[in-house]
Amino acid sequence: xxxxAGSTVTVSKxxxxxxxxxxxxxxxxxxxxxxxxxxxxxxxxLTGKVGPPKRQLDVAKVQATTDAVIQEFxxxxxxxxxxxxxRKCNNEQFNQKKGT
Numbered sequence: 001x002x003x004x005a006g007s008t009v010t011v012s013k014x015x016x017x018x019x020x021x022x023x024x025x026x027x028x029x030x031x032x033x034x035x036x037x038x039x040x041x042x043x044x045x046l047t048g049k050v051g052p053p054k055r056q057l058d059v060a061k062v063q064a065t066t067d068a069v070i071q072e073f074x075x076x077x078x079x080x081x082x083x084x085x086x087r088k089c090n091n092e093q094f095n096q097k098k099g100t
Contacts, residue, residue: 004035005067009060011035024073028084031068035061041092046082057085 002013011034019034020026032041036057048056066081 004031004064005071007060007064007067009035009064021072024069024076024080025084027072028065028069028081029088031065032085032088035065038092041089042096045089046086057089 001010002016003010004016011031015034016031019030036044040055040057044055044057046057046062048054062082062085065085066078069081069084070076070078
């Protein structure tokens with residue numbers, strides 16, 4: 001297992017090393033999928049306050065993901081990473097609705 005950016009959040013070391021590092025959005029989306037399950041991404045938001053009540057994503061995991069992405073892409077802001085995580089949740093929610 002690989003501890004992300006000095007946190008207690010861990011992911012598979014092999015999966016972490018295979019992340020696409022060509023662009024911030026790619027690594028962020030792939031990392032979010034490693035840290036959170038698809039079900040969690042579908043049923044959650046960053047704040048837990050959007051539309052019908054949803055759960056808030058684990059704050060420590062969001063922070064670990066943010067720190068790991070910023071470590072790879074230092075010019076990236078935390079708000080940029082949060083926007084990608086928000087989009088990942090929305091995409092998973094859309095994909096689930098589309099598949100049913």
